[in-house]
Structures are given as structure tokens and as C-alpha cells.
Amino acid sequence: MQISDHRLPRCWEVLKTVTDPEIPALSVTDLGMIRGVDVASDGSLCIRLTPTYSGCPATDMLEADILGALDGAGLGPARVQLDLSEAWTTDWMSADGKRKLREYGIAPPQGPACGQYLIPSDGVPCPQCGGGHTRLLSEFGSTACKAQYQCRDCLEPFDYFKCI
Amino acid sequence: MDKALQDSLFTYLLRLGDSQLVLSHRLSEWCGHAPELELDIALANIGLDILGQARTLLTLAGEVEGLGRDEDRLAYQRGEREFKNLLLCEQPNGDFAQTLVRQWFMDHYHQLLFTGLSQSGCAPLAAFGVKSLKEVNYHLRFSSGWVQRLGLGTEESARRTQAAIDELWRFTGELFVSDQVEDALAAAGIIPELSALAPRWAGRIAEQAGQAALTLPERAAYRQGGKQGLHTEHLGYLLAEMQSLQRSYPNMSW
Numbered sequence: 054m055q056i057s058d059h060r061l062p063r064c065w066e067v068l069k070t071v072t073d074p075e076i077p078a079l080s081v082t083d084l085g086m087i088r089g090v091d092v093a094s095d096g097s098l099c100i101r102l103t104p105t106y107s108g109c110p111a112t113d114m115l116e117a118d119i120l121g122a123l124d125g126a127g128l129g130p131a132r133v134q135l136d137l138s139e140a141w142t143t144d145w146m147s148a149d150g151k152r153k154l155r156e157y158g159i160a161p162p163q164g165p166a167c168g169q170y171l172i173p174s175d176g177v178p179c180p181q182c183g184g185g186h187t188r189l190l191s192e193f194g195s196t197a198c199k200a201q202y203q204c205r206d207c208l209e210p211f212d213y214f215k216c217i
Numbered sequence: 218m219d220k221a222l223q224d225s226l227f228t229y230l231l232r233l234g235d236s237q238l239v240l241s242h243r244l245s246e247w248c249g250h251a252p253e254l255e256l257d258i259a260l261a262n263i264g265l266d267i268l269g270q271a272r273t274l275l276t277l278a279g280e281v282e283g284l285g286r287d288e289d290r291l292a293y294q295r296g297e298r299e300f301k302n303l304l305l306c307e308q309p310n311g312d313f314a315q316t317l318v319r320q321w322f323m324d325h326y327h328q329l330l331f332t333g334l335s336q337s338g339c340a341p342l343a344a345f346g347v348k349s350l351k352e353v354n355y356h357l358r359f360s361s362g363w364v365q366r367l368g369l370g371t372e373e374s375a376r377r378t379q380a381a382i383d384e385l386w387r388f389t390g391e392l393f394v395s396d397q398v399e400d401a402l403a404a405a406g407i408i409p410e411l412s413a414l415a416p417r418w419a420g421r422i423a424e425q426a427g428q429a430a431l432t433l434p435e436r437a438a439y440r441q442g443g444k445q446g447l448h449t450e451h452l453g454y455l456l457a458e459m460q461s462l463q464r465s466y467p468n469m470s471w
Contacts, residue, residue, distance in 0.1 A: 107348060108241075108269025137273065137341065140348035166351075172358070192359055193259035197266060201255070217351045 058092045060128050065090065067126045068100070071118050074111050075196050078157035081115060085145025088136045098123065098131035103141045106197040106217075142166045143216050155180045160202065160213040172200055177213050179204035187211075222405055225398045226339065227281045228301065229408065231291070232398075232444050234274030235302035238292055239452070240323060241268035242459050243310055252313055259359055263320070266352040270345070277341050293463035297446075297453045304443040305388035307452040311381065314374065317363045318381035324357040325421050326392050326414070333409025342407065361425055368429025379431055390439030393418070398444075 068090075071081050081087055081102070088101040100119055104112040116133045123131040143162040146154075151161035160180045163173060174189050184206030191201040199212040218226070244264030251257035275288040305323065310316045331353055334346030367374040393415035395403065402408045426433055442448070462469065 104269075106266060106269060107273060107352060108265035108267070110265070137344045137348065140344065140351060142351075172355075191255035191259065192355065193255070193262040195258070197262050215355070 060098060061090055061092075063126065064098055064100075064123065064128055064131075067122050067128065068119065071115065071122050074114050074118075076154070076157065076159065078153045079150055081119065083147050083150030083153060085147065085150075086115070086141065088139070093132070098128060100131060100133045101136040102133050103136045103139065105141050109197055141217075143214065146214075154214060158211060159199065160211060162214050162216040164216065166216040172215065177202055179207060179209065180211055181209045182207040222401060222407075223281060225401045226407065227278055228398045229402055230274050230278035230281060230342075232301040232303075234271050234278055234291070235300045236306045237267045237271035237274060239300070239302040239455060240306040240319075241265070241271055242455060243306070243308075243316070244320075246310055247316065256313075260316070263356050263359065266349075266356070270349050270352070273345055273348075277345070289463075293460050294467075297448055297456055299446060300448065300452060300456070301444050301446060302448075302452075303388070303391055304440055304449055305385065305391065307443070307448060307455060308385060308388060309451055311384070312377055314367055314377040315381040315384065317360055317367065318378060319385055320356070321360040321364045321425075322385065322389055322392075322422070324353055324360045325418055327353040328357055329414045329417055330409065333414070336406075337408065338406040364425060364431070365429045368426075368431045375430065378429075382426070382431060383434060386434045387437045387440050390437070391441040391443060394441055396444070 065082070068087055069080050069082050073079050073081065073084060084105065086103055086105065088103050091099045091101070093099045100123075102112075102116065102119070112135075119133055120129070120131055123129050143166050146162065154161045158180050160177045163177060172189060172192050175187055176185060177187050178185055179187050179202075182204060184204050186205035187202045188205060189200065190203050190210060193199075194201045194212050198214055198217070200215050201210060202213050203210045241264045244260050244267065247257065247260040247264075249257065251260055271292075272288050275291045279286040279288065279291055305319060308315075308319060328350065331346045331350040334342055335350060337343040337346060364378065367378040369375070393411045395411045399408060399411055403410045423433060440449075
């Protein structure tokens with residue numbers, strides 16, 4: 054197994070372009086879902102992917118998109134290996150990813166995922182107007198990873214990416 | 218791992234995986250029918266998490282068995298007697314209170330069980346425990362919050378919630394009864410002792426029931442048999458619906 058393979062830097066560049074089907078503003082690398090890229094003994098690239106939620110329906114699609122993008126860049130054959138050894142956490146989301154999430158209109162996770170700070174009842178800054186007077190509408194939102202809030206200043210409802 | 222322990226692990230993974238699969242199917246039946254849009258979304262979300270847990274467990278079960286059966290084969294091509302889920306999971310949704318009480322019982326159980334599984338000597342099962350525990354913390358907030366609201370809500374909501382507790386209580390004993398399968402795995406450090414979870418579960422349920430002005434039955438004729446494949450009359454209908462496509466068009470895929 055080669056530790057340094059000329060394909061690896063390009064592979065990471067390609068992975069940066071594979072976006073989440075539900076949140077197209079974020080790539081799989083922004084989300085921290087790619088845990089590593091290895092070169093298998095047969096020379097193919099092996100992408101280790103950790104799903105966000107157990108039941109996230111986007112996982113199968115992401116696998117296909119990743120393979121398609123790598124093939125398109127001439128880096129195939131490649132395969133995706135689901136890595137469940139460590140549970141995905143919002144702590145793995147990059148600072149850049151959190152900024153992109155906010156710009157896209159979704160409030161990024163507040164603070165580290167320590168288990169105690171599950172759902173703030175208020176004080177999640179509104180991604181639309183930046184106001185701090187917000188309230189929780191529902192602990193479950195349009196996808197498994199989000200909760201619904203409303204801003205008391207601009208009155209817009211918005212999604213909040215839950216700490217997990 | 219010796220063959221006997223491996224067989225026990227396969228059976229246990231089916232018990233846990235089937236319980237999650239059947240419970241998630243029940244929750245999915247609420248899609249489009251919940252009292253409010255937010256509740257519809259919440260129940261579907263919780264069902265989806267639990268379905269994802271079932272997929273992980275049944276995939277692992279197939280690998281441990283080593284006969285080439287994958288998650289779909291195990292989910293869609295086994296009959297009622299081959300399903301090893303807890304009886305509580307297959308009970309009908311009833312009204313919103315009954316669904317919530319069933320979920321509340323299961324969420325407390327899951328929280329304790331998954332905490333134990335996080336320490337499992339079987340690495341994939343430990344990873345499953347850590348992952349699923351994060352999800353169940355959200356589920357439990359939802360179900361316990363609603364039991365509280367319904368118990369302290371109107372006379373009608375309290376009556377229905379109490380009726381749900383009285384109806385489902387007899388299925389809770391099975392959660393903590395172990396047979397030689399679970400005893401062998403607990404002795405090997407692969408799963409926690411189920412009997413040790415019982416008093417903690419009962420304590421948490423009693424505390425929250427008290428806060429919601431609900432009472433727990435003092436005794437019950439506890440029902441069991443689901444883990445051995447002996448089910449209540451409800452599972453067959455659920456499987457008939459869940460498996461109808463694969464039964465009509467065997468091995469079809471899209």
C-alpha cells in the first residue's frame with residue numbers, strides 16, 4: 054500500500070465538489086463525513102465515509118455521487134466504505150462549512166456536541182437577519198439533522214442544524 | 218468467537234434488528250395522519266432513525282450468520298415465526314397517546330440498552346450503541362415531553378394516556394427477560410445484563426409518570442414470546458403490508 058499516491062490530493066479536491074443532496078451548499082468534506090482516503094491493495098481508491106444519521110436517506114445517493122465524481126475525474130476505479138467505527142458528530146463540521154450553512158439560511162450547530170446542550174429553547178441566532186430573539190417551533194424538521202425555529206425579529210421560520 | 222456464541226450473537230442481532238424494524242414500520246404508519254404537521258414530521262423522523270438502526274443491525278446479523286443474507290433478504294423474506302422482535306414493538310398504533318406511550322417505554326429502554334451496548338466487546342455493536350444513543354436522546358425528549366403534556370393536559374388526554382399505559386404495561390416485562398442467548402452474550406461482555414436495566418427503567422418511568430399525574434399498574438400478567446418468534450395477532454398483518462412487494466415480485470429491485 055502506498056502512503057503517498059499522486060491521486061490523493063486530487064481525490065480530496067474532487068470530494069470537495071460532492072455536495073449533500075439536501076443541503077447543496079455543503080460538500081461531504083465540509084460536513085466532515087470523509088474520514089479518510091486509502092489506496093487499496095488492488096490500486097483502487099477507498100473512500101471511508103461516515104453517515105450523519107443512521108437513517109439518513111442521502112447516504113446511498115452520496116456514495117453514488119462520490120463514485121461518479123471520481124470516475125468523471127479519471128480517478129476510478131474507487132469504492133466507498135461506510136465507516137461506522139466512530140459516530141459522526143457535528144463537531145466534525147468545518148468552520149467554513151458552518152459559515153456556508155448560515156449563508157444558505159440554516160443556523161449551524163451551537164457549541165460542541167456534549168449531549169447536555171441538545172436543543173436550545175431560544176438564542177439560536179437567526180440566519181436571515183442575525184437577530185437573537187428566536188424561539189423553538191419543533192424539535193424535528195425537514196430532515197433528521199434539523200429542528201425548526203422562528204425569529205421573533207424578522208418573523209421568518211428557519212432550520213437549525215442540531216448538535217449531535 | 219466460538220460457534221455457539223456466534224449463533225447467539227446472530228439471534229440477538231435479529232431480536233434487536235427486528236424490534237427496530239417493526240417499531241419503525243409502526244411509526245411510518247403515522248405519515249400523513251398525525252394530529253399536527255410538526256408531529257407528523259417528528260414521528261417520521263424518529264421512525265427513520267430507527268429504520269436506519271434496523272438496517273445496521275440486520276446487515277451485521279447477515280454478516281455474523283455468514284450465509285450471504287443481506288438486510289433486505291432478512292427484512293422481506295422471513296415469515297412471522299422467524300421474526301424475533303419484542304411484542305411491545307408490534308402493538309398497533311391505537312390513538313396518539315398509545316403510540317406515544319409505546320415510544321416512551323421504548324425510548325427509556327433504548328437509552329439504557331444503548332448505553333450498555335456502547336461498552337460492548339463486539340466492536341460493531343459498540344459503534345452502533347454510541348451512534349444510536351445520540352439519536353435516542355432526541356427521541357426520548359420528544360416522547361417524555363408529550364407524555365407530560367398529555368398527562369397534565371385535558372381530562373380526555375389524561376384518560377387516553379392512562380388507558381395506553383394500562384393497555385401496554387403487560388408487554389414491558391419482556392424487555393428485561395433474558396434467555397440462554399442473552400445470558401451467554403452478557404457473560405461474554407457483548408451485551409449488558411438485561412435484568413440489571415429493569416430497576417433503572419422502572420425508576421425513570423415511575424418518576425416521569427408521577428410528574429405527569431399518571432399511575433402505573435401495580436402488577437400485570439406479563440406477556441412474552443416475541444423474541445422466540447411467538448407473536449400477538451398483530452405482527453402478521455404488519456408483515457403482510459411491509460413485505461407485499463417482495464412477496465408479489467420476488468427479488469425485484471429498483
